[in-house]
Amino acid sequence: MxxxxxxxxxxxxxxxxxxxxxxxxKGYLKPGDSIPSVRKLALELKITPGTVAKAYQELERQEMxxxxxxxxxxxASEIKLKEDEKxxxxxxxxxxxxxxxxxxxxxxxxxxxxxxxxxxxEMSVC
Numbered sequence: 001m002x003x004x005x006x007x008x009x010x011x012x013x014x015x016x017x018x019x020x021x022x023x024x025x026k027g028y029l030k031p032g033d034s035i036p037s038v039r040k041l042a043l044e045l046k047i048t049p050g051t052v053a054k055a056y057q058e059l060e061r062q063e064m065x066x067x068x069x070x071x072x073x074x075x076a077s078e079i080k081l082k083e084d085e086k087x088x089x090x091x092x093x094x095x096x097x098x099x100x101x102x103x104x105x106x107x108x109x110x111x112x113x114x115x116x117x118x119x120x121x122e123m124s125v126c
Contacts, residue, residue, distance in 0.1 A: 001019070001023060001028075001029075001035075001036075002015075002016055002019045002020070002023075002041070002044075002045065003019070004016075004045055004047070012045075012047055012051050012055075013051050013052075013054040013055040013058070014055075016041075016045075016051075016052065016055035017055050017058055017059055020035070020055075020059055020064065020065070021064065022123065024064065024075060024079065025123050026123065029075050030075060031075050031076060031077045031078065031079060032074055032075060032077055033074060033075045034072050034073070034074055035065065035072075035073050035074065035075065036073075037072060037073065038052045038053045038056060038073075056073065063076055063079070063080055064076055064079060099112060102115070
């Protein structure tokens with residue numbers, strides 16, 4: 001379900017969040033599906049439980065998952081899409097940096113737009 005890139009500059013807990021969201025968007029995980037406990041996922045990924053707990057706390061804050069005491073952790077029964085201005089500004093900064101790097105590599109606007117379209121389509125495939 002989740003694989004980590006330990007050489008990435010992206011923090012491990014953010015990689016976990018990203019992959020859970022991607023699995024939901026692709027339809028691999030559906031509302032109500034059980035996901036591993038903090039301890040179990042930490043053991044599987046060979047990381048500290050605190051890192052998984054941090055990712056799960058953020059996913060709960062974003063209402064992507066819900067924990068039911070004594071039963072486990074599940075993909076939220078109703079995933080609410082909502083705007084987040086602070087997060088949007090962070091995403092714009094990241095996207096600006098990525099586009100700058102692509103331009104420095106010689107890619108033009110049309111190629112960059114096609115990259116974005118391709119990535120969007122890959123994420124939308126169920």
